[in-house]
Amino acid sequence: MADGGAPADRRATDLVVPVKELVRAKTRLAAASAAVAVDPRSAHADLALALATDTLAAVLASSVGRLAVVTSEPRLTTGVAPPGVGTDPRVELVADPGRGLDAAIRAGIEHLGRFPVGVLLADLPALRPEELDDALAAARVALRTAPAAFVADHTGEGTALLVAGPGFAPRFGPRSAAAHAAAGAVALGGDWPGLRHDVDVPGDLDEVRALGVGPATRAWPGLGTLAAGCR
Numbered sequence: 031m032a033d034g035g036a037p038a039d040r041r042a043t044d045l046v047v048p049v050k051e052l053v054r055a056k057t058r059l060a061a062a063s064a065a066v067a068v069d070p071r072s073a074h075a076d077l078a079l080a081l082a083t084d085t086l087a088a089v090l091a092s093s094v095g096r097l098a099v100v101t102s103e104p105r106l107t108t109g110v111a112p113p114g115v116g117t118d119p120r121v122e123l124v125a126d127p128g129r130g131l132d133a134a135i136r137a138g139i140e141h142l143g144r145f146p147v148g149v150l151l152a153d154l155p156a157l158r159p160e161e162l163d164d165a166l167a168a169a170r171v172a173l174r175t176a177p178a179a180f181v182a183d184h185t186g187e188g189t190a191l192l193v194a195g196p197g198f199a200p201r202f203g204p205r206s207a208a209a210h211a212a213a214g215a216v217a218l219g220g221d222w223p224g225l226r227h228d229v230d231v232p233g234d235l236d237e238v239r240a241l242g243v244g245p246a247t248r249a250w251p252g253l254g255t256l257a258a259g260c261r
């Protein structure tokens with residue numbers, strides 16, 4: 031049963047996933063990368079890629095419709111990684127306009143050109159496909175009476191998933207959960223720990239490790255060794 035007890039709507043929802051250029055992404059995780067690697071810059075890019083890889087793998091294992099990956103990251107656009115992104119027919123790469131997160135998201139939404147559309151951030155390595163399916167179904171129910179629905183992150187401040195109807199402008203960034211709620215989006219209350227646990231600071235690595243991360247993040251050398259203590 032979807033959130034709120036309403037019957038589940040399992041029609042495929044299209045999704046936008048923005049992925050920032052890896053060397054510039056996830057700067058708040060720099061302490062975790064610096065602590066574990068001979069080459070911290072490369073370790074940092076590997077961590078950002080691992081988080082995105084596991085997020086995208088979970089998305090591709092869900093019943094999502096089309097998937098617009100908005101990025102200018104060469105390790106994604108040249109098809110080197112992650113597995114599936116270069117070959118899955120649902121994936122469409124969209125060039126990042128280079129004007130920040132909301133501009134990247136708008137480019138993805140315009141590219142897909144139909145509503146409702148979901149936006150999922152690419153730092154959810156403990157995401158489970160069934161959580162995403164449940165949340166998307168709950169959002170479809172919520173959109174019968176609201177312009178958008180969202181899943182707040184584990185801190186309550188950010189937004190892990192937004193599902194928007196036509197005309198609803200995404201407002202990602204600091205305190206985006208409150209911004210989305212103030213614009214009329216409904217907060218979904220489902221029990222989706224993997225969906226809600228984004229990785230922003232080193233301590234988040236410990237928390238997602240406890241939940242169970244995907245294989246790319248599990249293979250990252252720093253996980254479980256030096257993540258603790260570098261908050």
Ligand SMILES: Nc1nc2c(ncn2[C@@H]2O[C@H](COP(=O)(O)OP(=O)(O)OP(=O)(O)O)[C@@H](O)[C@H]2O)c(=O)[nH]1
Pocket residue numbers: 048049050051054055056057058059100101102126128129130131134151152153230
């Ligand atoms: N395509 C694209 N994705 C972005 C951009 N900014 C953030 N993202 C993605 O949005 C998600 C959440 O990013 P944040 O953690 O808020 O931002 P960040 O800049 O990567 O991290 P910090 O430097 O630690 O703030 C990640 O999956 C990023 O890859 C952007 O300008 N373009």
Ligand SMILES: C=C(OP(=O)(O)O)C(=O)O
Pocket residue numbers: 131151153183187188189190201202203204205206207228229230
């Ligand atoms: C940009 C956001 O993510 P984060 O919490 O990763 O900064 C957001 O939640 O709007």
